[in-house]
Amino acid sequence: MTNAKSKPGSMLIKGGHVIDPAAKIDGLMDVLLRDGLVAEIALPNKIRGGADEKFDARGLIVAPGFIDLHVHLREPGQSYKETIATGTAAAAAGGFTSVCTMPNTAPVVDNAELVAWLRNPERGAVVNVFPIAAATLSSRGTALTDFAALQRAGAVAVTDDGKPILEDEIMRAALRLGAQLNLPVVQHAEDTRLTENAPMNEGPTSFRLGLRGMSTAAEAGIVDRDVTLAQQIRESRLHVAHLSTSDALKAVRRGKRAKARVTCEVTPHHFTLLDEDVGEYDTNFKMNPPLRSATDREAILVALADGTVDAIATDHAPHATHEKEVEFERAAFGITGLETALALAITKLHREHKIPLTRIVELFTAGPARVFDLRGRGALARGNHADVTIFDPKKRWTFEAAKSRSLSHNTPFDGWQFTGKVAATIVGGNFVYCAE
Amino acid sequence: MNKPARGSLLGIEHLEEKEILGLLRLARRMNPLKARPLLRNKRIALLFYEASTRTRSSFEVAAKSMGAITVLVLSSGSSIEKGESLLDTGYTLRAVGADAIVIRHPSAGAPLMMAKHLDIPVINAGDGMHEHPSQALLDAFTILKHKKSFKGLRVAIIGDIYHSRVARSACHLLSKVGVKVTLCGPPELIPEFATTLAPGLRITRHIEEALRGADVIMLLRVQQERLAGKKIHLQDYMARYQMTMARLKLAKRDAIVMHPGPIIRGLELTSEVVDGPQSVIVDEVHNGVPTRMAILARALGKAS
Numbered sequence: 001m002t003n004a005k006s007k008p009g010s011m012l013i014k015g016g017h018v019i020d021p022a023a024k025i026d027g028l029m030d031v032l033l034r035d036g037l038v039a040e041i042a043l044p045n046k047i048r049g050g051a052d053e054k055f056d057a058r059g060l061i062v063a064p065g066f067i068d069l070h071v072h073l074r075e076p077g078q079s080y081k082e083t084i085a086t087g088t089a090a091a092a093a094g095g096f097t098s099v100c101t102m103p104n105t106a107p108v109v110d111n112a113e114l115v116a117w118l119r120n121p122e123r124g125a126v127v128n129v130f131p132i133a134a135a136t137l138s139s140r141g142t143a144l145t146d147f148a149a150l151q152r153a154g155a156v157a158v159t160d161d162g163k164p165i166l167e168d169e170i171m172r173a174a175l176r177l178g179a180q181l182n183l184p185v186v187q188h189a190e191d192t193r194l195t196e197n198a199p200m201n202e203g204p205t206s207f208r209l210g211l212r213g214m215s216t217a218a219e220a221g222i223v224d225r226d227v228t229l230a231q232q233i234r235e236s237r238l239h240v241a242h243l244s245t246s247d248a249l250k251a252v253r254r255g256k257r258a259k260a261r262v263t264c265e266v267t268p269h270h271f272t273l274l275d276e277d278v279g280e281y282d283t284n285f286k287m288n289p290p291l292r293s294a295t296d297r298e299a300i301l302v303a304l305a306d307g308t309v310d311a312i313a314t315d316h317a318p319h320a321t322h323e324k325e326v327e328f329e330r331a332a333f334g335i336t337g338l339e340t341a342l343a344l345a346i347t348k349l350h351r352e353h354k355i356p357l358t359r360i361v362e363l364f365t366a367g368p369a370r371v372f373d374l375r376g377r378g379a380l381a382r383g384n385h386a387d388v389t390i391f392d393p394k395k396r397w398t399f400e401a402a403k404s405r406s407l408s409h410n411t412p413f414d415g416w417q418f419t420g421k422v423a424a425t426i427v428g429g430n431f432v433y434c435a436e
Numbered sequence: 437m438n439k440p441a442r443g444s445l446l447g448i449e450h451l452e453e454k455e456i457l458g459l460l461r462l463a464r465r466m467n468p469l470k471a472r473p474l475l476r477n478k479r480i481a482l483l484f485y486e487a488s489t490r491t492r493s494s495f496e497v498a499a500k501s502m503g504a505i506t507v508l509v510l511s512s513g514s515s516i517e518k519g520e521s522l523l524d525t526g527y528t529l530r531a532v533g534a535d536a537i538v539i540r541h542p543s544a545g546a547p548l549m550m551a552k553h554l555d556i557p558v559i560n561a562g563d564g565m566h567e568h569p570s571q572a573l574l575d576a577f578t579i580l581k582h583k584k585s586f587k588g589l590r591v592a593i594i595g596d597i598y599h600s601r602v603a604r605s606a607c608h609l610l611s612k613v614g615v616k617v618t619l620c621g622p623p624e625l626i627p628e629f630a631t632t633l634a635p636g637l638r639i640t641r642h643i644e645e646a647l648r649g650a651d652v653i654m655l656l657r658v659q660q661e662r663l664a665g666k667k668i669h670l671q672d673y674m675a676r677y678q679m680t681m682a683r684l685k686l687a688k689r690d691a692i693v694m695h696p697g698p699i700i701r702g703l704e705l706t707s708e709v710v711d712g713p714q715s716v717i718v719d720e721v722h723n724g725v726p727t728r729m730a731i732l733a734r735a736l737g738k739a740s
Contacts, residue, residue, distance in 0.1 A: 016604060022554060206634035208449070210544035210566030279546030325553075331566070417657035 004293040007054040011429060015044060016057025016390065019045050020064055021362035022369075023378035032063055033220055033381065033386035037430045041228040041317075041380055049103075054336050057390055060423050063361045065387025067096025067368040068218045069243055069265050070313035074125065076114070077106030082318040082407045085124035086337070090316070090406040092433035094338040095364075095422040097387035098128040098377060099316075102161045103139065110134035110145045112153035119154050128387070129158045130247060130374065135174050135185060139163045142170070153176045156372040159186035161241060162288075164222055166191065167381050171260040172229055172384075177235035184237040184263070184372060189222040190214070190289065199273040199329050201290040209281065211328065220247030228374070229253035230262050239371055240264035242315050244289040248297035253308055263371045265313035268337060268344040273412065283331035289315065304363065305355050312360075313366035314341050318408030336406045339399070340413045346420025347395055358392060395421040440551035443536070443735035445559045447548075447567035448608035456609060459701035459730050463577050466726035466733075473503035474733050480504045481534040483525065484561070485511040485541045490697055491561050491570065494724035495538050499732055501725070509536070510527070514645050526550045536735050539563075544601075557735040565599050565662070571696050572605035574727035576613070578654055578720050582692050585589045586613040592646040592687075595656030595676060595704050597630055599663075601655055602696040607634045621677060624668055625658070643677050647686040649697075655679055655695045670703065679705040686716065692716045 011033045013396065018029040019043065030047050032040040040047055073087035084101075091099050101118060102311045103109035109118065109131060115121075118131045134153035137143045139162070147158060150354050164187060165171045171187075178185045195214040200206050202213020223240055224247075230238040240252060243264045253264035269287065276296055278285045285291060317334025342364070349355040369378025376384045401414035425433035441444060448456070480499045491510075493546060495532055499506045509529065511517065516525055522541070529537055536557045539547045544564035555689045563567040576586075585587060593608055597603040597619050610617050611634035617628050619639045631637045640646050651684035658668060680692065695707070701707045716729065 206628045207598075207627065207629055208604075208633055210604060211565050212565075280548060322521070325549075327541070327549065328545045329543045368520060 004411070008035050012047060012051035012326060013055045013374065013388065013390070015063055016060050018063035018380065019358050019361045020310055020380045021131055021325070021358055022366040023227045023381060023382070026358050030061070031380060031388065032427045033388070033426070036386050038380050038384045038386055040382060044120070044247065049393045052092070055390070055424065056325055057365070060260055060276065060392050061246070061357065063389045063391070064365040064378050065427065066095045066342070066364040066389045066427070067098045067374060067378060068096045068314050068316070068338065068341070068369045069100045069311050069371060071099045071316040072104070072334070073101050074105060074318060074319065076117065077173040080320055082116070083127060084406060085126070087405045088125040088127045088129065089319070090338040090404060092427070093405050093422065094340070095342050095389040095391060095425050096127060096338060097389060097425060097427045098130060098374065099307040099422050100132050100156060100372060101136040102129045103132055103159065104162045107325070108134045108139050110137050110139070112146070112149045115150055115153035115155050119126070127180055127427050130154070130372065132157045132159050132186060134158065135160050135165060138169065141167060144173055144177060147181055148335070151181055151183055156374065157184040157186050157239065159241065161188045161236040162185065164188045164190050164192060166193070168225065171226060172233065174382065175229055175233045178201045179233055179236040182235070182237070182373070186239045186241050187222065187226050189219045189240050191218040191221050191232065197329065199286055199331070200278055201273055201292050203279055203293055209278070214428055216245040216247055216292065216296065216411065217395045219245045219289055219372060223248040224251040227251045227260065227262055230255055231258050232261045235261070237261040242267050242313065242414050243309070244292050244300070245272045245296050249299050249303050249308060258306065263310040264308070265311040266300055266304060266309045267313060267315045271304060271333060272344050272348050273295065274371055277412070282317065283326070283328055284335060286328065286331050286333055286411055287315070287335050290335040298348045301353055303361070304349060305353070305359065309363065310371050312341060312345060312363040313320065313368070314338055318406050319410045320408060322408050330371040334410070336404065336408055336411045338406065340392060340418070342422060343418035343420050344413070347418045350393070356375045386426060388424070388426040389422065391420060391422045393420050397421050437554050438555070440548065441555055441557045442736060443557035444551050445569050445731055445735065446551060447570045447573050447647065448605045448612070449559060449567065453612045456573070456612060458739065459573055459581060459734060460577055462640070462730035463573070463735065465630055467731040468497060468725045471501040471729065475499060475504035475736055476500040476604045478504045478535045479533050480732065481529040481537045481585050482508045483529065484508070484540045485516070486562070486700070488540055488561070489518065490724060491540065494721070495561060495728050498725050498728035502729060502733065504732070520545055522550060522705040523553050523624050526554050530554055530556060536732070545688040559731060559735060562601055564601065565604070566601050567605045568601040570724070570728055570731055571602050571607050571733070572609040574604060574720060574723045575654070575694060575696070576609055577723045577727050579625050580718055581719070581723070582716060583651060586615050589615045590618070590648040590649055591615050591652040591654060592618045593654045593656065594643060594646060594679065596625045596658045597621060598627065600656050604633065606654060607637055611636050618646045618650055622668070623629045624674065629647065637704050643683060644686055647683060650687040650691055653679065653687055654690055655693065655703055657698065657700055668677055674703060678703070679709050681706065681708050684709060694720060697721070701713055
């Protein structure tokens, strides 16, 4: 189920340090890829026979291809912000071999034809694209879409991202139908009745700037309700998108303890930045959910370390300059994130907060693969897809937004110095990115 | 993007105490009836995206009394109505030859954004719920006229702090000049974190406590049009926070009563208080002109 072509022939990745959390591998290994699949993993110099190509991975980490559960590639309809071609090029540069696209495009991806259109090779994707389809028609929150048809066409989950499903009855119906099909329902948890005209988190900074605040309760209340529904509906699968608050984590933990099928993702900006970083109305720090307080960030860091969080997802949300260079309250929500995610994870989570690299790799690979059941991905097991991310965990570099492969440059991390950089990205046995 | 041009006045928060005192000194020397033509041949655009009576007319009088040409641009009846962006409107006014822009806008931060993209001074005449620096300066000017010095003063600010750009600017200014400020009102209108705005702020929910020993009482209108989901029972609010003659007796005998306007008689204060001997509400409006003359003179570099 991939729209990136796999390559006949073989490649040997030699001398690297393989981290494959699913197989509990954490050591020097060689990896042989053949005909688009993983052929063999063995201790150094134990793989016999030649290979068409060799990659010297000494000093580098070799990991299963990274998976991003939450990106906006803006097609169809908003190709001035991003296209599938430019967005997946940015993904490749960020080490992602698979991305899951959000359906809030123009039109909304609420039918099988559009799902197929997204997966058509003519879109020019260089990494695997897994569409997430709308949960309700036009994401209006009133009538469910045809989950079965969407799933057959290749949708891996359903959501009304950006427009949360507020009605209890609709959410219950979505979880029920999802349970029958083993299809996750992804919720952007925000009680929009409480966040009207609010462009940032509620707290001292919003008060100082004279901006209305989004309360943490607006997120936690919806997560709490959804977890309760997921506990009531047997076999239903709830995935909480871009979780940002301590109270929402409590609800997720409650669901997990009760063995409900509840998962959640966290973005790099929420584990890195705070609401006060908005500074003097910097619209590159405006996103939804908003940057939160230190208390919330601390809770997220704990949950990333202790296993409560299932995946790091970027919520890559490109916007044109004219949509950001406006009054803060009018500026579009969202930032780009594909090319800075790994660097932030290593710089912040690993070096600053001492979270082991194995856990970080899990959050980019086995974790997200499990959330949406992406078979044959997220691990380097023999027979799996030859999707590999190779990175240098010690390389120091400076991110320049102007050099981004994304069509848009709305990032708060322009000019940031990072440790940890992608060296090469391989999709289906092909190099789709190689650092110079 | 660049730094705002020298002479811009975007808020009180980032001013230093000596800049504030300098502006107040300059304002004291300004007399609209005997003004020197400091702004002769200067063009000042008054860009108003929101309704205004006091601020707009006093900026206009201030500018004209010093010899400036003013151009008034309102959001209705201009290209703003056709969807022109704030920045493009700014570039247009600059191209027409504006030497400074005075802007009132419903979005917090709009004047700063304009200032970052233009090379002429931008003066904030009120941005959303953020700041209203010229109002804070004219209020400080008014306080000094009646109290001689800020030293040891106690100021009570009563009412809808949350929605008030006047309150935010006043808190910054009074804090910087060392005045003790007590904020008073219900939690819906004054969240606990309001005290983080500036050093030396405290909150009380009891008007009696706020008034005791106060030298200055600043009242604010409940901005019902901005409440958005917050529920305020006006009867309840009036019972607890309305300024009456009886309550006024709790303050110092020579306490003054201030209000930035517009006032709603019978809501946040009674008519007796408005028209009473301790009220300086009309004087505030009067002081708006010399204060804004000082702001404009500073903006266009002719302040001597």
